[in-house]
Amino acid sequence: MMIHKRFLGILMGLAVVAAAFGQGARSFKISEVVVSNTNGLIDEYGGRSGWIEIANTSWGTINIRNCYLTTNREALNAELSVPERVKLMSLIPKGDSRTNLSAQQRIVFFADGRTNLGTVHTNFRLEPGKPNFIALFDGNGKTLLDSVTVPPLAENQAYARIYDADGDGYKWLVLEGEEATPGSPNVGQGQGEDKIAEWKEKDPHGIAMSIIAMGVVFTSLVALYVFFRLFGYAWTMLSKMSRVRAIRAVRDQADKAAVMAKQGLETKGVDMKVYMALIAMALKEYEEDVHDVESNVLTYHTDEYSEWSAKGFTMREWPENLH
Amino acid sequence: MEIFDFIGAKLADFLTYTGFACAEWGNWGMILAGAFFLWLAIKKDFEPLLLIPIGLGIILGNIPFKAVGLEIGLYEDNSVLNFFYSGVKNGWYPPLVFLGIGAMTDFSALIANPKLLLVGAAAQFGIFGAYMIALAMGFEPNQAAGIAIIGGADGPTAIFLSSKLSPNLMGAIAVCAYSYMALVPVIQPPLMRLLTTKKERLIRMKPAREVSQTEKIIFPIVGLLMTAFIVPSGLPLLGMLFFGNLLKESTKTTRLAKTAGSALNDTIVMLLGLTVGCSTQASEFLTWDTIKIFMLGALAFIIATASGVLFVKFFNLFLPKSKKINPLIGNAGVSAVPMAARISQNLGLEYDSKNYLLMHAMGPNVAGVIGSAVAAGVLLGFLS
Numbered sequence: 001m002m003i004h005k006r007f008l009g010i011l012m013g014l015a016v017v018a019a020a021f022g023q024g025a026r027s028f029k030i031s032e033v034v035v036s037n038t039n040g041l042i043d044e045y046g047g048r049s050g051w052i053e054i055a056n057t058s059w060g061t062i063n064i065r066n067c068y069l070t071t072n073r074e075a076l077n078a079e080l081s082v083p084e085r086v087k088l089m090s091l092i093p094k095g096d097s098r099t100n101l102s103a104q105q106r107i108v109f110f111a112d113g114r115t116n117l118g119t120v121h122t123n124f125r126l127e128p129g130k131p132n133f134i135a136l137f138d139g140n141g142k143t144l145l146d147s148v149t150v151p152p153l154a155e156n157q158a159y160a161r162i163y164d165a166d167g168d169g170y171k172w173l174v175l176e177g178e179e180a181t182p183g184s185p186n187v188g189q190g191q192g193e194d195k196i197a198e199w200k201e202k203d204p205h206g207i208a209m210s211i212i213a214m215g216v217v218f219t220s221l222v223a224l225y226v227f228f229r230l231f232g233y234a235w236t237m238l239s240k241m242s243r244v245r246a247i248r249a250v251r252d253q254a255d256k257a258a259v260m261a262k263q264g265l266e267t268k269g270v271d272m273k274v275y276m277a278l279i280a281m282a283l284k285e286y287e288e289d290v291h292d293v294e295s296n297v298l299t300y301h302t303d304e305y306s307e308w309s310a311k312g313f314t315m316r317e318w319p320e321n322l323h
Numbered sequence: 324m325e326i327f328d329f330i331g332a333k334l335a336d337f338l339t340y341t342g343f344a345c346a347e348w349g350n351w352g353m354i355l356a357g358a359f360f361l362w363l364a365i366k367k368d369f370e371p372l373l374l375i376p377i378g379l380g381i382i383l384g385n386i387p388f389k390a391v392g393l394e395i396g397l398y399e400d401n402s403v404l405n406f407f408y409s410g411v412k413n414g415w416y417p418p419l420v421f422l423g424i425g426a427m428t429d430f431s432a433l434i435a436n437p438k439l440l441l442v443g444a445a446a447q448f449g450i451f452g453a454y455m456i457a458l459a460m461g462f463e464p465n466q467a468a469g470i471a472i473i474g475g476a477d478g479p480t481a482i483f484l485s486s487k488l489s490p491n492l493m494g495a496i497a498v499c500a501y502s503y504m505a506l507v508p509v510i511q512p513p514l515m516r517l518l519t520t521k522k523e524r525l526i527r528m529k530p531a532r533e534v535s536q537t538e539k540i541i542f543p544i545v546g547l548l549m550t551a552f553i554v555p556s557g558l559p560l561l562g563m564l565f566f567g568n569l570l571k572e573s574t575k576t577t578r579l580a581k582t583a584g585s586a587l588n589d590t591i592v593m594l595l596g597l598t599v600g601c602s603t604q605a606s607e608f609l610t611w612d613t614i615k616i617f618m619l620g621a622l623a624f625i626i627a628t629a630s631g632v633l634f635v636k637f638f639n640l641f642l643p644k645s646k647k648i649n650p651l652i653g654n655a656g657v658s659a660v661p662m663a664a665r666i667s668q669n670l671g672l673e674y675d676s677k678n679y680l681l682m683h684a685m686g687p688n689v690a691g692v693i694g695s696a697v698a699a700g701v702l703l704g705f706l707s
Contacts, residue, residue: 061413097400102412103490196706199464206458206467210451213701214444220550220697221444221690227545228437228538235538 025067025138025145027058031106032160032186033150036128040156041108041182043121049112050126052134053182055161056101064101065094066139069109071124073133076144086141090115090122108182128155148172160186163195345387349605357381357600363505370505370662373478376593377501380600397601408598411493414486416595417479418563423588424479424660424692425543425567426580432686434538435531438638439683442648443690445634446656447698449474449627453619454702460615465489468702470616473500474623475695476507476657482599483560484699488706494602495613499620501599504659510621511628511654511666518632519650523639524674526649528683536574543568550697556707557700564696624657631656631687652684658691 032053034040042048052069056062068089074080075088092099092109096119101107110117113125126132135147150159156177161170175186203209338344360378364371383404384397397404410416433439453474457467469489472481473496481500485493503510543565550561570580632653639647651670655663667684 100400103487196463196465199706203464204458206451206455206464209464209702209705210448210455213698213705214448214451216554216701217447217694217697218441218444220553221440221694223549223553224546224693225437225440227549228434228440228542231538231541231545232434232437232532235535236532239535 025062025064025143027056027062028064028067028101028136028145029055029057029161030134030136030146030148031055032158032180032182033126033132033134033148034156034158034180034182035126035132035150035153036155036157038155040177040180043110043112043117045117047110047112049110050128051182052109052111052122052126053106054109054136055106056104058103061100061102063094063099064092064107065096065099067092067145068137068139068141069122069124070135070137071111071126071133073135075135075137082141085137089137089141090124093119095119104185106183106185126150128153156180162186163197340389342386342388345389347387347605349609350385350387353385353603353605353608354382356603357385360502360600369508370501372592373501373596374505376596377498377600380597381498381603382600383597384601384604397598397604404598404601407594408602410591410594411482411497411598411602412486412490414483414559416591417483418559419591420479420588420595421560421696422563422567422583423585423591425564425569426571426584427588428568428571428660428689428692429685430542430568430689431534431539432531432682433689434534434542436683436686439648439652439686440690440693441638442631442635442653442687443656443658443692443694446627446631446653446687446691447475447694448630449476449623449625449657450695450698450702452626452630453623456622457615457619460619462615463489465706466492468706469493469496470619471623472496472695472699472702473503473616473620474627474657475691475698476500476504476624476627476659476663477692477695478504479595480560480658480695480699482595484703487703491607492612492616494599494604494608495616496620497599498603498608499616501596502617503620503624504662507624507657507659507662508666510624511663512670514625514628515632515651515654515666515670518629519636521674523636523650524671525678526647527675527678528647528649528680529645531682536572539572540569543572546693550693554697554700554704556704557696560696560699561693564692627657628654649678649680649683652680652687655684655686655688656691656694658688658695660688660692661685663691664688 030052033051035050037048037050040048041051054064056064068075068086068091070089072088075085077085098107098119107120109120109122111122111124111126113123114121115123126134129152131152132150133147134150136145137143138145148159148161151174153159153174158175158177158180160173160175160180162173163170199209342350357378357380360374360381363369364374364378388395394400394402395404396402397408399405410419450471451474452471454467454471457470458464462470465488469481469485469492472484475481478497478500482493482497485496489496546568547561547565551558554561567580567583570576570583632650634656635648635650635653639650642648649667649671652664652667655667657663664681664684668679668681671678671680
């Protein structure tokens with residue numbers, strides 16, 4: 001039993017951790033990258049460098065502190081220990097409110113190899129003219145949250161993750177410098193940044209939404225209606241049947257009592273007055289609540305003395321011829 | 324003398340910190356609005372449980388102060404108010420309110436007469452009517468959805484959805500939703516009279532059958548499975564609603580149901596009302612968008628009420644004479660529980676002093692709660 005409890009406890013713990021994880025760090029996505037930044041975004045010190053934008057794609061607030069960024073593929077090597085892998089990564093430090101990302105918010109990290117400049121600076125640089133692998137790891141240094149390989153880009157070009165209205169998810173596109181949107185949702189090449197843009201474009205009057213949503217509301221409630229209509233009907237029928245059974249049982253009892261009374265009176269020679277008095281006595285005791293614990297059964301108690309239970313009346317008379 | 328100069332300088336500095344020095348006209352306007360809410364609640368008895376926390380919250384949120392990192396404002400990290408506000412911002416107050424609603428609601432009327440579920444569904448058209456109008460007025464689809472949910476007449480659902488889809492409008496949407504919920508006794512009766520004939524108002528409905536405890540226990544379980552499987556995005560609201568109801572109906576967790584329906588619910592309502600009120604800071608609240616939201620909210624309520632009443636009239640066309648529904652319970656499809664049902668009752672008694680509609684109206688009323696949660700789930704699923 002104890003083992004079962006422990007097992008359940010472990011399972012529940014795992015479920016909680018999995019749920020928290022599922023709704024937490026997994027929502028961070030690498031959303032936009034500029035490798036060579038010569039006339040775009042400047043950092044807090046007025047410098048320019050390649051940058052990586054990470055988006056909180058959830059609708060809750062999540063902190064990205066203690067996660068890791070890296071461009072080193074060796075960090076994927078599962079044979080390395082965690083400390084060895086972490087050495088290949090750039091830690092996102094804690095203690096900076098900017099790492100606490102609210103729903104759909106983005107944060108930009110400058111890949112300038114100068115972590116001494118603050119939280120949003122990494123210990124690596126991006127290499128212009130080459131493919132750049134970028135990975136984001138969870139705080140345990142093992143779990144890969146997201147990764148992308150950025151193709152060789154021209155100066156100031158951005159590689160952006162954009163909602164694919166015609167597909168079933170997101171796709172990466174190369175954007176020109178003026179289309180880069182550090183810290184903001186990505187919009188480029190006429191693509192909508194997300195589902196909202198798609199609804200705005202394809203259902204500007206809200207008719208499709210109203211039809212679909214009302215359809216879903218009605219479907220849900222009609223499903224409930226059908227279930228409870230049938231269930232209510234079945235339940236009512238069952239109740240009726242059980243009432244009929246109860247009535248039949250009472251009637252059978254009454255019939256049996258009538259037969260017994262008749263047989264007792266006619267064939268067993270019991271005096272009718274005595275019989276009726278017994279019933280009356282039992283009823284009286286029932287009404288005075290002195291019947292025993294058995295519900296719905298009239299019980300005649302013989303504990304107390306009465307003429308009906310007097311010992312003398314229960315004994316046979318001694319035959320005279322023995323004297 | 325130097326000490327006096329020092330005291331004078333510090334006093335002058337102190338004066339710059341006071342609310343009087345920092346106040347703008349907008350703050351005074353909002354404080355007056357808060358006072359008006361308090362007057363409505365205390366003097367006119369309009370939803371005092373909601374309007375007193377919101378009214379005082381409006382006053383609290385509009386007391387200005389100098390932003391020097393004191394960590395006292397609603398929107399400042401680490402402030403106490405910000406901590407309270409996290410339940411609104413992250414959307415965990417509304418599901419807890421739904422837990423309390425579930426623990427307090429008796430679904431018997433609905434189980435006994437499940438066709439009333441359809442009336443609750445029809446009233447949700449208020450949401451989508453308002454959605455279309457909001458789009459026409461230039462709101463983005465996510466903002467329009469956040470505003471339109473006011474038509475569900477369900478404050479927690481409105482806060483839940485707007486915190487997810489249009490957080491910048493949430494303060495206005497929440498205050499609008501609760502204000503119109505308080506004004507249901509003013510908005511609905513004229514519409515109900517307008518859309519029904521005297522003969523319809525006199526329809527007497529057969530008393531509902533008795534519902535067994537087994538049916539009451541099965542309802543939250545089946546209800547959760549059916550609605551949540553169709554609209555998983557409505558899980559936070561639907562899950563907690565049916566969970567609360569199961570606590571009540573199982574008869575084995577009476578203590579938990581009592582806590583969920585009283586102490587816990589009251590605590591959350593206090594914090595929710597206060598922080599929603601606080602979020603209406605003049606700089607954020609006094610905008611054209613707020614005025615538009617109030618207009619759209621009124622329209623949403625009107626459309627929801629009208630569609631509920633008209634649906635019952637339409638439904639009656641297909642029902643035998645003995646099973647006709649009094650259209651005065653159609654308004655209860657909006658989920659302002661139990662105010663909307665009380666209006667049906669009062670209006671019914673006005674025309675026939677022996678026509679008690681309350682229990683019949685509770686059917687569409689609680690169906691409206693489920694319907695608006697489902698509608699919120701659909702909008703969240705499509706637009707998040």
